Amino acid sequence: MQTVTIKVNGEAFKESVPERLLLVDFLRERLALTGTHVACTHEGVCGACTVHLDGDAVKSCLMLAVQADGHEITTVEGLAKGDELTALQKAFREEHGLQCGFCTPGILMNMTDFLKHNPNPTDDEIRMGLIGNLCRCTGYVHIVRAVRTAAKMLAASAA
Template sequence: MGERVTMTINGMSHEDEVEPRTLLVHHLRETVGLTGTHVGCDTSQCGACTVLLDGDAVKSCTVLAVQADGAAITTIEGMARGDELHPLQQAFWDEHGLQCGYCTPGFIMTAAKLLSDNPNPTDDEIKIGLEGNLCRCTGYVNILKAVRTASRRMLSGSTAASASARSSE
């Protein structure tokens, strides 16, 4: 009945037995215990469940865990380095790119893919890149700002400056 699957999740190898019908998002949340990836709409619309699968941003509610056998997965928990937030996480904080925060992990993972392909996107390119993620709180303005800020900081490598600015707030 069960299928053995092995995935490298945030740099750590995980071998588990899953039912074939287990969706990747449920595997990550319930078997591996990484609950930062959220289930939003359950209909492949909202993008709250977005993770990186071999570098691609994917909706983990629309991938079977068995399809991800052998893959490298990055979730929101794999973004920070120790206590230092990823520049996207820091920028969402600094620019108030969230209110309730439910959609935020998905936005950050999609934005990470967007910036890895296109480190200096225009506003239109950010909007198009994030079209598969829905936020019901913010009106998107500050999310756009946050991605723009993260892009600028990542290009100039100035994340240390932003971290010290935060600690002085």
């Protein structure tokens, strides 16, 4: 066991964890943050488990909880500020960017980071950015549209 201190969605958690505990299991089972999903048995291919580590999108099934010691994690539960959704969340709602919604938390986390680095993406760039996120409902047309709409919302709010 190893004691770690990890800040999650602004709150610091000090926990004793097994060295082999995955970050995704720490978030879901220890902290009950079940918005972070698992859809590929921890193989790193579905992207449903994506969270932010110090602001950068990472797949939490490919990291150990001990590797997050001293770092800051944001999960999908930490995106909105109270009732105020982010532009990307609003755009997903407006553009019907989800069907069953299982892939959505991972896509929101990945695309939030993507738009930070590429605020004015082409549709091809959005599709490339989504390459690590699988949507089994295959609603990619609406997902791409939602990301494009979010980029426009963010540009308008910055102007």
